[in-house]
Amino acid sequence: MTIIFPDTGDPVPLAAINQLKATATGTTVTLTWSPITSPCSLWYEIYANSVLVGITTSASSAVPNLAAGTSYALTVNAIDSCADSSGSNGSVTVSIPK
Numbered sequence: 001m002t003i004i005f006p007d008t009g010d011p012v013p014l015a016a017i018n019q020l021k022a023t024a025t026g027t028t029v030t031l032t033w034s035p036i037t038s039p040c041s042l043w044y045e046i047y048a049n050s051v052l053v054g055i056t057t058s059a060s061s062a063v064p065n066l067a068a069g070t071s072y073a074l075t076v077n078a079i080d081s082c083a084d085s086s087g088s089n090g091s092v093t094v095s096i097p098k
């Protein structure tokens with residue numbers, strides 16, 4: 001007997017993150033980007049210098065408590081429950097003043 005499971009994956013890969021913008025206020029940076037659509041549950045991972053610093057389901061996020069006098073390369077990656085990942089169209093660099 002053979003059991004065959006239907007393919008439940010997402011047939012459409014996720015687009016890359018576009019229009020990533022950053023606004024710094026003190027030691028907090030607010031990021032915004034163009035939202036991505038997916039038929040599966042979707043969330044965004046936020047990275048500062050390649051370290052995961054947050055997860056959100058909206059197309060914006062605040063990254064608080066950054067170190068003064070430090071530069072950060074900020075990137076966003078979308079992932080969904082169908083095991084798709086968007087990748088990023090680059091990063092935005094922000095310098096937090098002393």
